[in-house]
Amino acid sequence: MKAKIIAGIGIVVLVAALAFSMKPKPFDEQFESKMNDMDSYILSGDMEITKGEDVKTYALEVGYQKDEKDLFKVSLVDKELNQEQVILRNDGGVFVVTPSLNQVFKFEGDWPLNSPKPYLLQSIAEIVKSDKAEITKKDDGYLVSSKVTYPNNKNFNQEEIMFDKDANLKWIQIYNSDHAVQLKIVFNKCTYDSKMKKDYFKTPEALDSKTSTNGISEEDLPLYPVQVFDADLQKVSKMNTGAQMKHVLEYAGEKNFTVVESMRKAVPETQTVLMPGEMVDSLDVVGFYDGNHMSVIHNGVEYSVYSEELGPEEMMQVINSMQVAVMK
Structure with missing residues (x-):
């Protein structure tokens, strides 16, 4: 009888341990684990930046590839002026590609990890795991809200990041101290461990002169x-x-x-x-x-x-x- 009681207790303990091990991790731990296992990503969408009474709209694409020296590419297309600017980090250094001027500017530095960027998953991950972050489970995913500091954008005060149930980015909004939206990004593509073309991060040797309209004369x-x-x-x-x-x-x-x-x-x-x-x-x-x-x-x-x-x-x-x- 005593052996049966001990066996029963053992089964209860085993079931409890299995139930605990199967319990879903908190979202911040899930996302951190996903980031640690990730070798690449591509994000794309529309970004709106508020400057005074003006709102500038850009088509945004961000690419990342884990490497001995991590590779980054950020493309911004001004929808009003039809002007593109690309910032690249590859084995050759950091480059700002400006087709409207037919010029490529090269420099040394730690961009983009020298300061937080709203569109980088690395910066987003820092917000998610921060003690300031509040994570709320929604019917369609997770909402992360946190106080933020961006050295080169002093009016950015509060940030909200929406993920779907699989931790894919849906949208980001950043507010000033008056809770007015200063930046908004709506993502239409969020691909983790993405396959990229061989020359995706290559610095172009010749630029296509694209038609653009200067807003200033x-x-x-x-x-x-x-x-x-x-x-x-x-x-x-x-x-x-x-x-x-x-x-x-x-x-x-x-x-x-x-x-x-x-x-x-x-x-x-x-x-x-x-x-x-x-x-x-x-x-x-x-x-x-x-x-x-x-x-x-x-x-x-x-x-x-x-x-x-x-x-x-x-x-x-x-x-x-x-x-x-x-x-x-």
Whole structure:
């Protein structure tokens, strides 16, 4: 009789252990396990970025391949202007491919893992496992909500990420402190361990000159930044260098800085330009920083900010605010 009781207890313990082992893992553990086992992915969808009263819409594609040096590719197509920009990381370095200028900019650096990116699964995984994250099970998947910090996008405050039941991305929304949407990505493709073409991450040697429309012309310049860090505009001038007209804005205050603007045109043959500075990207804007100035080419305009007082994040804020208003 005693042996039967012991056997019965053993069966109960075994059943309980099996039931516990079969219990689904929490979503954050599931997703972490999926990321650890993943060798590649492709994400694509539509991205909307709110800048002041303007909303910019892009077709987005992100590719990743695990390698000795992990490979990344981010393609952004401005739907309004029909302009594409591609950022690549491969064995040769980091490249910004700009067909509208027929140029490829090459530089060294740790992009894209040097700062969080809303569209990268690696950055999303950090949010999911964060202590700040709240995970809610929904009928059709899981909703992750968390406070966030993006160094180059200071107005990003709160993020929501929706996954389906199989941990595939459905959409992302990021809000400012007033809970107004600043960024939205709706994914139409989310493929983990994706098969990619052999040359997917290859740097192009020649670019196709694509038809595009610049939203800004020479007559619109200069644009004036909204973010000036309490500095006052002291002087506006022009410099004619022969090939280009440069517009110079000089600001003075607690933090002095100068903005130089000029139109850029495509070169006749594809060029690869070596950039000595560090790359700083802010979603749809890529800047090159060398210690006391930052340059950005966006929508056919080159903006350069020179300052001994402003840091790279602040320079990017000045340049980003050019997209908000034209003040004459």
